[in-house]
Amino acid sequence: MKVTVVGAGAVGASCAEYIAIKDFADEIVIVDIKEGFAEGKAMDLMQTASLNGFDSTITGTTNDYSKTAGSDVAVITSGIPRKPGMTREELIGINAGIVKTVSENLIKYSPNVILIVVSNPMDTMAYLAHKATGLPKNRIIGMGGALDSARFKYRLAEALDCPQSDISAMVIGGHSDTGMVPLIEKAVRNSVPVSEFLSAEKMAEVVEATKVGGATLTKLLGTSAWYAPGAAVSELVRAIALDSKKMFPCSALLEGEYGLSDISLGVPCVLGKNGIEKIVEIELSAAEKAKMMESAEGVKAVNALL
Numbered sequence: 228m229k230v231t232v233v234g235a236g237a238v239g240a241s242c243a244e245y246i247a248i249k250d251f252a253d254e255i256v257i258v259d260i261k262e263g264f265a266e267g268k269a270m271d272l273m274q275t276a277s278l279n280g281f282d283s284t285i286t287g288t289t290n291d292y293s294k295t296a297g298s299d300v301a302v303i304t305s306g307i308p309r310k311p312g313m314t315r316e317e318l319i320g321i322n323a324g325i326v327k328t329v330s331e332n333l334i335k336y337s338p339n340v341i342l343i344v345v346s347n348p349m350d351t352m353a354y355l356a357h358k359a360t361g362l363p364k365n366r367i368i369g370m371g372g373a374l375d376s377a378r379f380k381y382r383l384a385e386a387l388d389c390p391q392s393d394i395s396a397m398v399i400g401g402h403s404d405t406g407m408v409p410l411i412e413k414a415v416r417n418s419v420p421v422s423e424f425l426s427a428e429k430m431a432e433v434v435e436a437t438k439v440g441g442a443t444l445t446k447l448l449g450t451s452a453w454y455a456p457g458a459a460v461s462e463l464v465r466a467i468a469l470d471s472k473k474m475f476p477c478s479a480l481l482e483g484e485y486g487l488s489d490i491s492l493g494v495p496c497v498l499g500k501n502g503i504e505k506i507v508e509i510e511l512s513a514a515e516k517a518k519m520m521e522s523a524e525g526v527k528a529v530n531a532l533l
């Protein structure tokens with residue numbers, strides 16, 4: 228499998244590193260516009276091969292998309308991250324143009340590629356990629372919910388004082404500080420609803436902490452997070468590479484699913500060799516449906532700025 232990662236910055240390099248270490252890709256190509264930056268990151272990562280025990284080959288290129296030709300999957304992390312106090316949506320003015328051009332460049336050399344959009348505001352950037360490329364809807368995946376769900380599990384395990392491996396939980400909706408929908412009613416600790424262990428107040432605290440998980444880290448780090456985002460992307464790529472049929476919440480183009488259309492929004496997706504193999508329509512409570520509709524309105528308002 229050949230994987231391209233556009234953007235050799237914090238998230239792109241982390242994503243490339245995790246993909247290499249998990250060793251399911253034959254070739255990883257990193258692209259950046261900063262002269263020599265992708266080449267340097269690739270060489271540094273390749274010098275970990277004997278230490279981390281992987282055989283994937285990693286190369287870098289400064290904006291030469293011919294080196295990405297024939298990619299099976301391409302991850303778009305190019306663009307600026309937010310600073311403390313900003314929203315993800317405020318990045319649209321700079322990132323929209325970058326994501327559009329990068330998407331067009333990628334499909335020129337890899338017409339059969341599956342795109343994974345990471346750059347923020349992610350749901351809108353994924354929607355933009357659909358408009359810019361015209362790729363089939365199964366071949367554009369927005370990564371946000373997989374990361375948000377990991378943060379949800381982290382917060383639930385913290386509240387329950389238990390290993391994260393005991394938790395199954397999912398976040399759907401928009402990848403935004405206000406629009407995320409952590410499905411707390413459906414979260415379980417080893418098949419037992421978390422409501423058996425946590426008060427309503429504590430569950431509300433966990434939901435709120437999950438929603439601002441990105442902003443919390445941006446405040447601590449001075450820029451947005453990269454380890455968990457990179458790891459989340461690597462898991463989506465692995466599901467495609469191994470045709471695993473694992474289900475992740477991903478931003479997918481909706482055409483009537485969940486009563487929504489003309490929007491890319493976080494919903495449960497089965498991932499495999501074809502990208503999104505299936506959008507899974509789960510039963511939502513009235514409260515969950517209301518939050519999902521509100522989330523969709525927020526994303527559509529940002530889409531309107533394109």
Ligand SMILES: NC(=O)c1ccc[n+]([C@@H]2O[C@H](COP(=O)([O-])OP(=O)(O)OC[C@H]3O[C@@H](n4cnc5c(N)ncnc54)[C@H](O)[C@@H]3O)[C@@H](O)[C@H]2O)c1
Pocket residue numbers: 233234235236237238239258259260261264304305306307308309318322325329344345346347348349370371374402450451452453456
């Ligand atoms: N969807 C998510 O869950 C999620 C998680 C983390 C970060 N993000 C987003 O990912 C993006 C990258 O974050 P980061 O922390 O890696 O930023 P970063 O600044 O560390 O890296 C971005 C890289 O993109 C490069 N770049 C800019 N324009 C480019 C272009 N036209 N072609 C190729 N490369 C280009 C820059 O040179 C830089 O190296 C941001 O928009 C951030 O908000 C999204």
Ligand SMILES: O=C(O)C[C@H](O)C(=O)O
Pocket residue numbers: 308309315347374402440441442445451452456
């Ligand atoms: O929070 C950010 O700006 C980056 C990313 O969307 C995240 O959730 O870590």
